[in-house]
Amino acid sequence: MELPDPEPTAHKQVVGVDVGMRYFAVASSTSNKTLFKSGKAPLRKAERYANARKSLQQKGTRSAVRRLVALSGRERRFIAETNHAIAAEILSRFPNAFIGVEELTGVRDRTERRSRKGSSEKTRKANRRRSRWSYAELLSFLAYKAPLRGSMVVKVDAHYTSQTCPRCGHCSRDNRPQKGLMFVCESCGYQLHADLVGSRNVGLRALVVRQDWAATGCLSCTPDVSDAETKAERLKRYSELRWSPDTSPRL
Numbered sequence: 001m002e003l004p005d006p007e008p009t010a011h012k013q014v015v016g017v018d019v020g021m022r023y024f025a026v027a028s029s030t031s032n033k034t035l036f037k038s039g040k041a042p043l044r045k046a047e048r049y050a051n052a053r054k055s056l057q058q059k060g061t062r063s064a065v066r067r068l069v070a071l072s073g074r075e076r077r078f079i080a081e082t083n084h085a086i087a088a089e090i091l092s093r094f095p096n097a098f099i100g101v102e103e104l105t106g107v108r109d110r111t112e113r114r115s116r117k118g119s120s121e122k123t124r125k126a127n128r129r130r131s132r133w134s135y136a137e138l139l140s141f142l143a144y145k146a147p148l149r150g151s152m153v154v155k156v157d158a159h160y161t162s163q164t165c166p167r168c169g170h171c172s173r174d175n176r177p178q179k180g181l182m183f184v185c186e187s188c189g190y191q192l193h194a195d196l197v198g199s200r201n202v203g204l205r206a207l208v209v210r211q212d213w214a215a216t217g218c219l220s221c222t223p224d225v226s227d228a229e230t231k232a233e234r235l236k237r238y239s240e241l242r243w244s245p246d247t248s249p250r251l
C-alpha cells in the first residue's frame with residue numbers, strides 16, 4: 001500500500017506506551033487520555049500453555065512430541081492474536097498520534113540484572129512469566145499498523161522511565177515504595193499509578209523526538225545507543241522534562 005511520507009505536523013497528539021507484566025500496555029496522551037490493557041488473563045493462559053508443554057516434554061513419546069508441536073503453534077497464535085488486538089485498540093483510541101515506545105533492550109537488561117544477584121523465588125517466577133510474553137512482537141505490530149491510522153511509532157530510551165517523577169524530574173529508585181503499584185515522589189510527593197508514570201515519561205521523551213524532528217527536519221526512529229556522550233546528553237535533556245496538563249503542547 002502506498003502511503004504518504006509522514007510530516008512532523010501531521011499528528012494531533014503525542015502518546016507514550018509503557019509495556020510490562022501487570023499491564024501489557026499502558027498508553028497515555030499529552031491531552032490526558034489513558035488506556036490500560038491488563039495482562040492478567042492472557043498471562044494466566046500463557047502459563048497454562050507452558051505447563052502443558054512442560055509435561056509433554058517430560059513424556060517424550062512420539063505422540064507427545066506431535067501434540068507438543070500442535071500446542072506450540074496454538075500458543076504462538078494466541079500470543080500473536082492478543083498482541084494484534086492490543087495494538088489495534090491503542091491505535092483506534094489514539095488516532096493520528098505520534099507514539100513513543102520503549103527501546104526494549106533496556107528493559108531486558110534490567111530483568112537480567114535483577115535475576116543475577118541471587119533473587120527471590122518470587123522475582124524469578126515473575127521473570128519467567130515476563131519472558132513468556134513477546135513485548136517486542138506487540139510493539140512491532142503497533143509500529144507496522146500505525147501508518148494505516150495516520151500514526152507513527154518511534155523508540156525512546158527506557159532508562160529510568162519508571163523512577164523519574166513526571167512533575168518535578170526527581171529520579172530515584174525510592175520513588176517506588178516497596179516496588180509497589182504506586183509511584184510516590186520522594187521530593188515533591190506526586191502520586192500516580194506507577195505504570196502510568198512510565199507511560200507519561202515515554203510520552204514526554206517522544207515529544208522531544210518530535211520537537212527535534214520539527215526543528216531539524218530529520219527524524220531518528222530509534223535512540224542512538226552507540227555513543228556514550230550522545231546518550232548522556234539525551235538523558236540530561238530527559239531530566240529536564242516536566243509533565244503538566246496545562247503545558248501540554250497544542251499540536
Ligand SMILES: [Zn+2]
Binds near residue numbers: 167186187190
Ligand atoms: Zn516529584
